Amino acid sequence: MLIIMLTSTVALLLACATFVFYDVLDFRQGLVERIGGIARVIAEHSTASLDFSDPKTASQTLAALSTEPEVVAGCIYDRDGHVFAVFTRDRNTKFVPPPPQTDDYKFSGGRMHLFRRIVEGEETIGTIYVQADLQELPRRLGRYARIAGLVFGVSLLVALVVSSRLQQILCAPILSLAQLARSVAVDKNYSVRAQKQGRDELGQLIDGFNEMLAQIQQRDNALEGARETLERRVDERTNELANSISLLNATLNSTADGIVAINLAGRVICHNDKFAAMWSIPDSLLGVGDSQQIAAYCALQFENPQEYLKRLQELLAHPGDGLIDVLTLRDGRAIERMIHPQLIEGKCIGSVLTFRDITERKKAEANLRDAHAELVQASRQAGMAEVATNVLHNVGNVLNSVNTSASIVMEQVRASKTKGVSRVVELLRPHSDDLGAFLTRDERGRQVFEYLKTLSDFLAAEHSAMLGELNGLTKNIDHIKQIVSMQQSYAKASGVEELHSPAFLVEDALRIHRGALERHHVRVARDFSKVPDILADKHKVLQILINLIGNAKYALTEKANEDRCLTLGMRAPDQDRVQIFVADNGVGIAGENLIRIFSHGFTTRKNGHGFGLHSGFLAAKEMGGSLSVQSGGPGQGATFTLELPVNTRKNHEDNPF
């Protein structure tokens, strides 16, 4: 109510003020236009008066100003600025014309002063001045004030009546609506609705308010529902997460490895107990979770902590690739370290480090290596035993020959006709004085020459036969020496590498087995191509070849076939390698055995130990070569191929043990 009245008052006052202000301006502008117009007409009609110096006519013209009630006085100046003609409304009024000016007007002292030039053609020949009184203006203002006051009063009265009526129509529903809104805000009860009373804007407002309430109620219900769903889902997720975490923790702690996950910022995300135990990390340090501090603590367990830290920083700075390496601690433990990048959608967010104590494994490996070395040694000794058997066998054979030769020689010596010489000497002794007569006359004497001749021939033949036997004896003894020295040299396993002709090596190996081969009627064939000498440990090569020939001999003796043939061959597939074949037409090898024939402990012989081929295989590898076998199957014979590099030393780096 008060607002309505205040608004009306302000609006009315503004309107009145604007109206009065505009009227003042309008009045002044109108006065200027009116007086200016008259001045212009007077100026127009005063030119001739000025031209012909007729102030009287000019005064008459100027008197036209009296038609305007506001005009108090006026005058005309000539070309030189002298007053030419004067008009005053009241003759008693004292009028002093002001100095002439150019076209202009101004308001001052309640008067308007207006100047106009009197122009003829382009020439200014004088000036007219008019002074007007503005007393009319206050009168007009007073009149307006009375009218405005009247309008103001009536308007306020009407506004008072209308607003008090409007208040009943407008405010009551709005007040009830406000009351309702307040109750909704306080009680959060969105189910209440406002009562509609009309179809006007207020009715629309109430409709809008009710609709808003309905929507809020709907949203509130939906929100409540969503919140419940959300809570349920959060519970589910939390359970799943707890499940995952417990599973992760169980997994982490069930492994024998120490595991720690670090993010890119260097924070320890998670770790298992084994990790802490492995590095003896105190709980306080793990609680802080700074990977730098933990790494520094771990580094103290190394001989060179700085180097470990430096390396670790490099690895963590580039976690893109996984890595496995082995760390050796000061206390002798060997730790295998694995670093895996942790990826989310291909982007690296951290690293997972796994530590595994492999000290025991390392020890086992060392033990295995020792055992293997022992085994190799045993194999070599077994080979040596076999060789020794052969040697003894051969020596025995040779000794037979030696014995035979010695017996023959002994028999021959025992049955020697050297006694005949003694008999001749006995025969001649009595005739020593007349030896010539005896030899020529005596019957027996004449037969001495024939006897000596025969004896000489006989002795020569005997000498020749004994010489032959002694020669063979010497040879056999040399052979024994060779066999023994070979056995000695083989047993030495000197490891000295020298240039050897493969053919000589083959012959040496053959020689060991010669007796046995002859005994079993094995024919030996040779198929030697020209091959370069090889730089190798003679005894290793011999060990292999002796073993191969021994096997071949065995395979041949098992066979009923009378045609027992052992073929030894060699060729050079290229200038760096030499292949030596040991082929027999013996019992052959079943296909399933071809694969495992080189394995340790495999044998087909009743009294075999299964080391021979295995150690030969290893020895060939040791020298950078290979040992392989081919066989058509049982009864088809077998061919073993020993391939050696011309320079075995080159490949020693590959030695696995």
Add this chain to the structure above:
Amino acid sequence: MALLLFSLALGLSFVSSVRAGDVAPSEAQVKAAFLLNFPKYIEWPAAAFPETNSPILVAILDADDVADEFANMSEGRIIGGRPVHLRRITAPEQCHGCHVLYIGSGRDWKLPNLLAKLRSSNVLTVGESDVFLAASGMINLARRERRITLEVNIDSIHAAGLQVSSKLLALATVRGGKK
């Protein structure tokens, strides 16, 4: 008191200065000024000027003092787009081709004859004799109570084919016409 004296002195000096400005104009000066202003109020037939900017020729006969003043005043004046040229003449015949002819006093007896010759020649005749209008002169500058007034014979002006502005007629004593 001092202020009153000061303003009184100021008022006196103003009045005296106005008076001082009023002095000077001699009769010849006034006549010359009038003569110079007449073309503003007179309209000649188009045939009177060869071109639109041809000069207005003013001939003065038997009035050297007026001619002297006129020569000073007309220097550089342009009226209606035309310059004003003075021609001093000693015989009426010399006014041929002029637009204004001023005839000084002293030839009153010859005036009727002289003016009759100019009747049909588009020349505005100005004189200073009581008998000038009677001798069919056009404008006479008459002396009345120390002022120079104008007397116009409208019939003579119309007869010469000229038009005179009503503004001029309003100042003048008019003879002839429809009255």
